[in-house]
Amino acid sequence: MPSVLWFRRDLRLHDHPALQAAIEAGPVAPLFVLDPALLRGRWASPNRTAFLLASLRELDAALRERGARLHIRLGRPAEVVPRFASQVAAADVFVSRDYTPCARRRDAAVARALEAAGIRFHARRGTLVHEPEDVRGAAGQPLSVFTPFFRAWSALPLRAVLPAPGRIPSASAEPGTIPQLASLGLPPAVDALPPAGEAAARARLERFLAGPVCAYAETRDRLDLAGTSRISQDLHFGLLSPLEVVTRARAVPCDAGKFVAEVAWREFYHHILWHHPRVLREPFQPAFAAIPWRNAPADFEAWAAGRTGYPVVDAAMRELLATGYMHNRARMIVASFLAKDLLIDWRLGEAHFMRHLVDGDVANNDGGWQWAASVGTDAQPYFRIFNPVAQSKKFDPEGAFIRRWLPELRRVPDRYLHEPWTMPADVQQAAGCIIGRDYPAPIVDHHAARARALAAYEAVRRAA
Numbered sequence: 468m469p470s471v472l473w474f475r476r477d478l479r480l481h482d483h484p485a486l487q488a489a490i491e492a493g494p495v496a497p498l499f500v501l502d503p504a505l506l507r508g509r510w511a512s513p514n515r516t517a518f519l520l521a522s523l524r525e526l527d528a529a530l531r532e533r534g535a536r537l538h539i540r541l542g543r544p545a546e547v548v549p550r551f552a553s554q555v556a557a558a559d560v561f562v563s564r565d566y567t568p569c570a571r572r573r574d575a576a577v578a579r580a581l582e583a584a585g586i587r588f589h590a591r592r593g594t595l596v597h598e599p600e601d602v603r604g605a606a607g608q609p610l611s612v613f614t615p616f617f618r619a620w621s622a623l624p625l626r627a628v629l630p631a632p633g634r635i636p637s638a639s640a641e642p643g644t645i646p647q648l649a650s651l652g653l654p655p656a657v658d659a660l661p662p663a664g665e666a667a668a669r670a671r672l673e674r675f676l677a678g679p680v681c682a683y684a685e686t687r688d689r690l691d692l693a694g695t696s697r698i699s700q701d702l703h704f705g706l707l708s709p710l711e712v713v714t715r716a717r718a719v720p721c722d723a724g725k726f727v728a729e730v731a732w733r734e735f736y737h738h739i740l741w742h743h744p745r746v747l748r749e750p751f752q753p754a755f756a757a758i759p760w761r762n763a764p765a766d767f768e769a770w771a772a773g774r775t776g777y778p779v780v781d782a783a784m785r786e787l788l789a790t791g792y793m794h795n796r797a798r799m800i801v802a803s804f805l806a807k808d809l810l811i812d813w814r815l816g817e818a819h820f821m822r823h824l825v826d827g828d829v830a831n832n833d834g835g836w837q838w839a840a841s842v843g844t845d846a847q848p849y850f851r852i853f854n855p856v857a858q859s860k861k862f863d864p865e866g867a868f869i870r871r872w873l874p875e876l877r878r879v880p881d882r883y884l885h886e887p888w889t890m891p892a893d894v895q896q897a898a899g900c901i902i903g904r905d906y907p908a909p910i911v912d913h914h915a916a917r918a919r920a921l922a923a924y925e926a927v928r929r930a931a
């Protein structure tokens with residue numbers, strides 16, 4: 468009997484258990500549904516949608532090489548999927564599991580509608596290395612602290628990586644067309660999107676595993692070096708299988724443990740979201756729901772536009788606006804700055820990131836923001852507040868990152884670059900950078916802001 472392979476966050480042919488199961492069942496009709504909730508909903512982003520559409524084109528090309536093709540439909544999955552499955556006379560619909568609250572509601576609705584039409588719905592592994600049900604503590608409980616989670620996660624055996632299929636027996640209907648961003652009525656994306664599709668993602672992984680992975684533990688925090696893999700959008704859209712990434716990383720001839728641990732953070736946050744879906748609305752630690760966040764739209768706008776007067780924060784925020792990407796260390800610095808120095812609700816920052824990040828991922832982003840605001844799963848105490856100047860000096864020692872993104876600071880001498888407001892007037896003149904005219908004075912004094920944040924957090928903790 469024909470079946471439908473409904474692609475979602477698994478836009479690849481390698482290591483795809485749901486695709487393999489569909490092929491074993493008979494002819495396959497590959498489907499992708501452009502869901503208005505994703506295109507225009509709470510977490511929508513033109514950058515991510517543009518990358519998605521380009522990846523769909525690549526997926527369609529790869530399917531055609533194998534005798535199948537991608538069918539595109541626009542609409543609510545609970546209506547579109549059963550209609551499409553009936554059109555191709557499918558007995559089964561296969562998907563890779565998804566874990567966000569939204570995806571769970573969607574899948575439950577689709578499964579019900581399919582059942583009513585006599586069609587079976589099967590959710591398979593493939594989005595994570597290990598399923599939330601499988602990573603447990605000694606007493607069988609879900610783990611909400613990373614270190615024990617990582618221990619349990621690392622101890623589980625890995626299944627074998629599946630090869631990409633050869634010819635795919637095909638069940639076809641009218642294919643539909645993969646739209647352009649503009650025809651969906653969405654604003655343009657940035658120009659600097661990374662090459663999309665499975666082949667480009669695999670090339671990024673190969674490049675990283677061929678060398679940089681061995682220096683990762685030393686270079687991963689440096690803002691001025693390309694020391695990380697840059698595969699986050701590929702893992703988000705499933706252009707790469709995380710199981711394949713981990714299997715390959717464990718096989719390199721050096722210690723890739725630090726890199727594997729970072730991939731495990733992705734698993735950790737997905738498992739947290741699965742077990743505690745409420746974290747998308749409120750802090751993991753309920754006591755911190757009472758923090759009196761400041762209502763300070765002008766400060767938020769300065770942060771979002773990269774105009775806080777702290778170069779490392781501004782460089783990172785401008786990189787995000789220009790490219791849809793930000794280095795992990797920079798994400799930690801700017802998130803800490805928003806939540807602690809500006810005492811602005813981390814959820815505003817979370818939403819801003821989701822609007823711009825090509826790798827914007829509900830689970831990772833929420834986890835990262837709660838970590839930075841010290842309201843999440845992390846045992847790190849709230850009184851460890853990043854000093855943006857110290858971070859800048861440590862992780863961008865020559866200022867190359869700052870100078871790349873802040874042209875107005877290019878001629879500022881090294882010794883003032885991380886805190887340009889300390890420049891004497893004649894040096895400002897010589898550097899062509901007058902503070903308050905060419906580059907903003909700091910919108911907040913870090914030491915005073917730190918004391919304010921500590922007082923706010925401490926008061927909430929005492930009252931709890």
Ligand code: FAD
Pocket residue numbers: 687695696697698699700702703729730731732733734736793794795796798799802820824826827828829831832833834835836839
């Ligand atoms: P690498 O360092 O090469 O890491 C390899 C992979 O491991 C990444 O691609 C990613 O999938 C995973 N990973 C690495 N670090 C983390 C982490 N701290 N948490 C979860 N997964 C991790 N990552 C996203 O994929 N989407 C997001 O929306 C996102 N938002 C974040 C928001 C904040 C405030 C913070 C602090 C972190 C966020 N991260 C997010 C995690 C991390 O910053 C990015 O995954 C990483 O910078 C991507 O670059 P890379 O692929 O070169 O990472």
